Amino acid sequence: MSTGRDQVKLTPAEVQGLLEENLKVQVAANGRDGFPHLTTLFYVVQEAKIAFWTYGRSQKVLNLERDDRVTALVEDGTDYFELRGVSIEGRAEIVRDPDRIFEIGSAVATRMVGADSFESLGEIGMQAVQKQATKRVGVIIHPDRVASWDHRKMT
Template sequence: MSRRDQIRMTPDELTAYLDEQKVVNVATIGPNGRPHLAPLWYYPHESGIATWTYGSSQKAKNLERDPRATVLIEDGEGYDKLRGISFEADVEVVTDTAAVTRMGIELMQRYAGAPPETRIPAEGASDQPGDPVPDELAGFIGKQAPKRIGLIFRPTKITSWDHTKLGGTY
């Protein structure tokens, strides 16, 4: 078995890694043809991730023109601890304010530390299971959502690595 095969994450490891990490670096193609790279908070969604951003941002303009991106999530201080996922993705741009509001709530609940089973699902109606959204959070998200768009990243090619599987040798 090649070293590359040894460090590849399994589907369950990929899911766990996406759940564990907090920041994604998203590369889009700018109007001059060069990559535009930006960090974002995200939440796991389907087999990829989702987030929101200001509709007037450069990444939003880039994705409206060309809805493809490359995503990087990585961690590890030393070579033997490097772990990460890089994927090419088709990106769905969500402009419906109600859907963007749900996405914002899902995102903020994740970063506030709400366990996944208590979050209101972003893709569902308000009658789905989940803890009630505090009025203060709902008010904040409600004011932000009209200025934002949702982004759903659906992977088309995934590369992963986990050097901890090598036991300190390479």
């Protein structure tokens, strides 16, 4: 017998679709005082994992260096019967390789502005990404547990 939870759960293909349709992820890391530190970031999906870039000296990176456990939430919908989302608990890999940081940052910047390619950002946009990459790290979330829901399946 299926539960109500099973009825609204997304299939793996639906999870992938939701992640590819949305631009922002809410990321919670454990702060040193025990409270969750929550931020919203632009992201990309690479090899079925959420990846983003952020300043290397940011509080979220300090938290992830201390404790790599992370929860990420991608959701959308406004009305109750439209709500859908994916919550991912996992481990954060901090990427410090300059080429990989640039790769993640280029993909995020391209996706943020809805461009067809990194080159379509133009010379100024591409230079801005290159400059930012020197101050940033990449973060890849390796999922341990994924929960999902789609309230549209309730109707």
